[in-house]
Amino acid sequence: MRYGIDDSPVFVIDQSRCIGCEACVQACMECGTHRGQSLIHLERIDQATTTQTAPMVCMHCEDPTCAQVCPADAIKQTEDGIVQSALKPRCIGCSNCVLACPFGVPKYIADFDQMMKCDMCTDRTSEGYAPMCASVCPSEALWYGTIEKFNETRSGSLLRDFMFGRQEVRTKVYTVVDELGAGALDVFAPTRSHWLDDPFGLEQEALDG
Amino acid sequence: MAKLPLTEQQLIEAYGPHLNEAPPGGWDAGLEIDRVVNTHCCFCGQQCGIKLKVRDNAVVGFEPWYEFPFNEGKLCPKGVKRYLQGSHPDRLLHPMERDPAAPGGFRQVSWDHALDRVVGEIRRIQQTYGDDAFAMLSGVSLTNEKSYLVGKFARLGLHTANLDYNGRYCMVSAGAGSKKALGVDRSPNPWSDIPLADVVWIAGSNVAETFPITTSYIWRARDRGAKLIVQDPRVVPLARTADLFLGVRPGTDSALFGAVLHTLIRRDWLDHEFVDAHTLDFDDAVAAVADMTPRWAADITGVPAARIEQAAEWWGSSATGMLLHARGIEQHTKGVDNVLAAINLGLATGKFGKPGCGVSTITGQGNGQGGREHGHKCDQLPGNRDISNPEHRAHVASVWGCDESEIPGKGIPAQEIIEAIHAGKIKGLLSICFNPLVSSPDSNFTAAALDRLEFYSVIEFFLSETAQHADVVLPGSLHEEDEGTATSGEGRIIKINAAVEPPGEAHLDWQILLDIAERLGKGKYFPYKNTQEIFEELRLASAGGTADYLGATWDRIENEMGLFWPIPEIGHPGTPRLFEGGRFFHPDGKARFHGVPFKESAEVVDDEYPVWLTTGRVVSQYLSGTQTRRIAGLVAQYPEPLCEMHPQLAERIGVTDGDIVTVTSRRGDITLPARVVNTIRPDTVFIPYHWPGAKAANQLTNRAVDPISKMPEFKVAAVRIARSPGHVETTDRRDLELHEGPS
Amino acid sequence: MSLDRRGVIWGLVGVAVTLALTFLGSDRLVWFDAALLGYLFGLIFAVFGVVYRYAVWIRRPPTAMLNRRGWDAFRQRKARNVAALPSLVATQLLTQGFIRRRSRTRWFAHQLVFWGCILAALVTFPLTLGLLHFESVGQQADRYQVFISRVGTLRFDAASTFGWLIFHALDIAAVLVLAGVFIFLRRRLRDPGAMAVERSGDFLALAGLFAVSVTGLFLTVSSKWLEGRFYSALNTIHALTVILGLMYLPFGKLFHIFQRPGNLGVVYYKRANDEGPPAVCRRCGLAFASAQQVADLKEVLPQVGFDYGMDGGGNYQDTCPRCRRVQLTLAQSARVGGFG
Numbered sequence A: 001m002r003y004g005i006d007d008s009p010v011f012v013i014d015q016s017r018c019i020g021c022e023a024c025v026q027a028c029m030e031c032g033t034h035r036g037q038s039l040i041h042l043e044r045i046d047q048a049t050t051t052q053t054a055p056m057v058c059m060h061c062e063d064p065t066c067a068q069v070c071p072a073d074a075i076k077q078t079e080d081g082i083v084q085s086a087l088k089p090r091c092i093g094c095s096n097c098v099l100a101c102p103f104g105v106p107k108y109i110a111d112f113d114q115m116m117k118c119d120m121c122t123d124r125t126s127e128g129y130a131p132m133c134a135s136v137c138p139s140e141a142l143w144y145g146t147i148e149k150f151n152e153t154r155s156g157s158l159l160r161d162f163m164f165g166r167q168e169v170r171t172k173v174y175t176v177v178d179e180l181g182a183g184a185l186d187v188f189a190p191t192r193s194h195w196l197d198d199p200f201g202l203e204q205e206a207l208d209g
Numbered sequence B: 001m002a003k004l005p006l007t008e009q010q011l012i013e014a015y016g017p018h019l020n021e022a023p024p025g026g027w028d029a030g031l032e033i034d035r036v037v038n039t040h041c042c043f044c045g046q047q048c049g050i051k052l053k054v055r056d057n058a059v060v061g062f063e064p065w066y067e068f069p070f071n072e073g074k075l076c077p078k079g080v081k082r083y084l085q086g087s088h089p090d091r092l093l094h095p096m097e098r099d100p101a102a103p104g105g106f107r108q109v110s111w112d113h114a115l116d117r118v119v120g121e122i123r124r125i126q127q128t129y130g131d132d133a134f135a136m137l138s139g140v141s142l143t144n145e146k147s148y149l150v151g152k153f154a155r156l157g158l159h160t161a162n163l164d165y166n167g168r169y170c171m172v173s174a175g176a177g178s179k180k181a182l183g184v185d186r187s188p189n190p191w192s193d194i195p196l197a198d199v200v201w202i203a204g205s206n207v208a209e210t211f212p213i214t215t216s217y218i219w220r221a222r223d224r225g226a227k228l229i230v231q232d233p234r235v236v237p238l239a240r241t242a243d244l245f246l247g248v249r250p251g252t253d254s255a256l257f258g259a260v261l262h263t264l265i266r267r268d269w270l271d272h273e274f275v276d277a278h279t280l281d282f283d284d285a286v287a288a289v290a291d292m293t294p295r296w297a298a299d300i301t302g303v304p305a306a307r308i309e310q311a312a313e314w315w316g317s318s319a320t321g322m323l324l325h326a327r328g329i330e331q332h333t334k335g336v337d338n339v340l341a342a343i344n345l346g347l348a349t350g351k352f353g354k355p356g357c358g359v360s361t362i363t364g365q366g367n368g369q370g371g372r373e374h375g376h377k378c379d380q381l382p383g384n385r386d387i388s389n390p391e392h393r394a395h396v397a398s399v400w401g402c403d404e405s406e407i408p409g410k411g412i413p414a415q416e417i418i419e420a421i422h423a424g425k426i427k428g429l430l431s432i433c434f435n436p437l438v439s440s441p442d443s444n445f446t447a448a449a450l451d452r453l454e455f456y457s458v459i460e461f462f463l464s465e466t467a468q469h470a471d472v473v474l475p476g477s478l479h480e481e482d483e484g485t486a487t488s489g490e491g492r493i494i495k496i497n498a499a500v501e502p503p504g505e506a507h508l509d510w511q512i513l514l515d516i517a518e519r520l521g522k523g524k525y526f527p528y529k530n531t532q533e534i535f536e537e538l539r540l541a542s543a544g545g546t547a548d549y550l551g552a553t554w555d556r557i558e559n560e561m562g563l564f565w566p567i568p569e570i571g572h573p574g575t576p577r578l579f580e581g582g583r584f585f586h587p588d589g590k591a592r593f594h595g596v597p598f599k600e601s602a603e604v605v606d607d608e609y610p611v612w613l614t615t616g617r618v619v620s621q622y623l624s625g626t627q628t629r630r631i632a633g634l635v636a637q638y639p640e641p642l643c644e645m646h647p648q649l650a651e652r653i654g655v656t657d658g659d660i661v662t663v664t665s666r667r668g669d670i671t672l673p674a675r676v677v678n679t680i681r682p683d684t685v686f687i688p689y690h691w692p693g694a695k696a697a698n699q700l701t702n703r704a705v706d707p708i709s710k711m712p713e714f715k716v717a718a719v720r721i722a723r724s725p726g727h728v729e730t731t732d733r734r735d736l737e738l739h740e741g742p743s
Numbered sequence C: 001m002s003l004d005r006r007g008v009i010w011g012l013v014g015v016a017v018t019l020a021l022t023f024l025g026s027d028r029l030v031w032f033d034a035a036l037l038g039y040l041f042g043l044i045f046a047v048f049g050v051v052y053r054y055a056v057w058i059r060r061p062p063t064a065m066l067n068r069r070g071w072d073a074f075r076q077r078k079a080r081n082v083a084a085l086p087s088l089v090a091t092q093l094l095t096q097g098f099i100r101r102r103s104r105t106r107w108f109a110h111q112l113v114f115w116g117c118i119l120a121a122l123v124t125f126p127l128t129l130g131l132l133h134f135e136s137v138g139q140q141a142d143r144y145q146v147f148i149s150r151v152g153t154l155r156f157d158a159a160s161t162f163g164w165l166i167f168h169a170l171d172i173a174a175v176l177v178l179a180g181v182f183i184f185l186r187r188r189l190r191d192p193g194a195m196a197v198e199r200s201g202d203f204l205a206l207a208g209l210f211a212v213s214v215t216g217l218f219l220t221v222s223s224k225w226l227e228g229r230f231y232s233a234l235n236t237i238h239a240l241t242v243i244l245g246l247m248y249l250p251f252g253k254l255f256h257i258f259q260r261p262g263n264l265g266v267v268y269y270k271r272a273n274d275e276g277p278p279a280v281c282r283r284c285g286l287a288f289a290s291a292q293q294v295a296d297l298k299e300v301l302p303q304v305g306f307d308y309g310m311d312g313g314g315n316y317q318d319t320c321p322r323c324r325r326v327q328l329t330l331a332q333s334a335r336v337g338g339f340g
């Protein structure tokens, strides 16, 4: 579907749902602003112990660290808050943004001696279409639509505040949490355990348990 | 002849697989296009809608098709990269004849020469050895029209009983089970029922990798609070988020289902009204599970009894629920039993014919549903009719304008065709869209069989590993080069549109069949001028059968974005959900319970072969890989098979991740890297099967088949594993770039 | 917006230097061509603007840091670095292989515009400043000598190929630039992706280059084929486009010409860093960058308003990019049902 200006669609990333299929990685290459180059990240969290994978797109920070540390002033934010890929003529390939971005987003492309990053498919979103990755994602770990639609169809709450040590960062892209009560998402908060610690009941459960 | 004209390596150099990396003209070519064609992905039974971008008779890209209701623009990586199978350097462009002296092992010939040779050989073989000594193998990458045509072509054109198809390795156990219990072979539900289920139970299906789009339907249910149960020997990606994981030992699904039914009965989590009003033979089912306690099943399946009881409780006490199963429970010598046992659970709790209720297979192959309805199964005529049933034969004969006696009787299924070739009973073969050298069990046996053919011809767009053995290669058409219909796993008939014309001298598949029929003197049965005329005939031939397409027209299919069969009359809205009001498809309207005792698999582990082997797929590859092993992005994702094993097993044989191991069964061996993960049962190893030759998992698998469905037992074999010299980095290429640092 | 004081001072210094150069170079204005006064004005404005902006830019914390570190790195192994300079200039600044690897067409267009502009600048600026002029020699009307300031150099025949090239240098430059501009435009119009990320300034830059080149060519057309008709009007228009173009230089896309050499500093910085110790990720323990650059960033970040310090010690910036993504996922998953 094509969104109008008034729909104000949002990008939502719910890493926990990702099934690691790489549709996003493949589709990112088809994005008109950087054809042939996939800029989304997909992590295998720890291949030996879990099938969990995680996509990472640019979160489009309100005050982007990447732009602030760029010595060449090459990273620009549009009026609607999209933090663009480095301007080609300006980027001098120093990788400051790659290292400083709290979400680990920009990629340094050695061949081009340039940083490139996710620009939320500017060619598509500016025309009212969903970005490539969020269009294809089979699990809807990557999702694009109106907040109303999200609330209607999905569980969880939208959150866009993150804590990295003492630094709080607010982004344009949302993530999903069960409860907003706990505040910003603290990236170094302890993780919870789950049946996956012993999927086959080898230790905890006796067969007749 | 049917022996390789050159070595495998030489053939690969000439005909691939080579990798197509970028669209025609390269990534930098700009994106001007002539038009956009609404069609579907060809790489699984979900048949996602997709728009193909076309420039200068080449597919140059895709665009999500947001309006198509099934997937709303979503695609898995195969769908995304699907467009790169066109404009491919390996595309077959000319008819060819086997010639070991020619560079590449084949010489280019004219169509006339190729067709005359094919027809001459058919005649010679049939005159010398009898009509049935010439067989045909087909595949469900074909549209409904082509599937129908192949059925008619084999019976009336070739006049052979021996036609079967590659769905024999995919959906036949589900089909046979459904027919026995419910009277029809179709998913009872449109996928829009999944979000309405309070329990979603996935049995033997790696949904995330093989039916990726279904993941979003499951999440819709979970967003409403549904419980997710996953039954699999591996913690597949979807299982990671499940509420309950049943890590079954391969080959024990019916024990697990039995114990669940046992528990439902014991706790009286039954829908007595439904059972009384709409089913027969409940007592048989009850008797069979009398001793199948969860404790008993725990020993067999390796799933803790408490988890089995939990599954029974959720399934039994929820108002709605869907159990979706796939090859994991179906590719067994007791595949039909497993399916029947699963259906028992649905019947016992009244979970049929209502919103959010159903026990359904997830159809695997592209047109796996439609392709198995219209007559290219060995025992079947269009409309899912029975070739041995006189009434059915008479109806089809009347549509075909032939005498009923001209239609041959029941033939033998795919695996038996290969055995008959091996035994020298079948001498000639024509195949289309089937690559048994990769997909059949015991590939060494299959290779030996092919060598014994006197004549083999293929209709293909790429020279698949099986096609390399051909005497005559007829260049056919790709999915995007022809129009027609397909039927998705939901039972939704959809329209496939042509985006481009066949390149070079390649012809449309149906025209090739017509040309052969003409030369065989059977042209009068095949008067079609276009694909739509074939569909018009299919509608009439299917009318009155269970898979009734009578009311489906191309216009309606396209305008309504698909129609669910049965559509028994013009103007009929179609039937998204089957069995409403508890009316099943048996003549008396009742469903059948079946008593399903537990049986072991055809091969069980022992001292010599102490480890279970199970095979399956990865998300980036489709079936035998003829298409997907030629697309660079997909190959990069998972370039070669790995042997997945648990750290406990790895430690026992002294290997760590990336070490090379040799896995040996009674039939063959394969040497490949180990991938050590604790997401698989410690007694089981998993190898995906998409690769040929020395990388073929099917070198190990067992040719034993299900007595009813004739499905081979791909999911269970006994193997032994030993360390071999060598080590490779199995780390993903992406993980590597991560620590290269930014400079 | 208030002006940056130090920027203004540096800008004025730049202007003074330009004027001094003109005065001295033209032998106390003897050779200064008054007809080029407008150009001189534009040039002076451009010099002020460019120097001002550069001075402001170079003092931004990350730029200042890189500037300092780049020079440090250069001095550290001076001999080797000086030796490496010519080839670096050639590959990074002149032949621009990094653009070619991304897109051949774009590279080709960029090369055309780049060399066209260089050629034009080499002719126009010295002429404007009076640093360069031609005198006819002896009695022959078509024999000329090139003068740099008051030093006579080459003599040449106007009718010779060399003479033709000299007198048509600006036309050649215009043709190169125009060809490049057309390729750029065609690419943009054919490629919706490029259009989408287009900033208005990009088109302005192309339009400016186009205007300067076309009006310049018209001058030649007028004098060659129209017996000088419209010449003075055309001349005024051309002068105007050039002056406007010069005045635009500090603000728009073309400022990258002055930033780009910073890339050489980056190369030296990275080379020096690679020889130093690596930064090791606090989570996975693997090396992920140079310790120097991470330390520099930790110094710069507070200057631009960020505090990535961790309560209980350490700095978030010591986490490798991959672990940042992993950690975020684990934290997020823990807040939705705890899968993982």
Ligand code: SF4
Pocket (backbone or CB within 6 Å): A057, A058, A059, A060, A061, A064, A065, A066, A067, A083, A100, A101, A102, A103, A104, A105, A106, A117
């Ligand atoms: S997520 Fe990273 S790359 Fe994106 S805007 Fe924020 S700092 Fe920049």
Ligand code: SF4
Pocket (backbone or CB within 6 Å): A017, A018, A019, A020, A021, A022, A023, A024, A025, A042, A053, A055, A136, A137, A138, A139, A140, A141, A142
């Ligand atoms: S497409 Fe979605 S599910 Fe697949 S890898 Fe990307 S984020 Fe994960």
Ligand code: SF4
Pocket (backbone or CB within 6 Å): B041, B042, B043, B044, B045, B046, B047, B048, B074, B075, B076, B077, B078, B079, B080, B210, B211, B212, B213
């Ligand atoms: S392979 Fe299946 S899930 Fe993937 S895009 Fe094609 S139809 Fe959809």
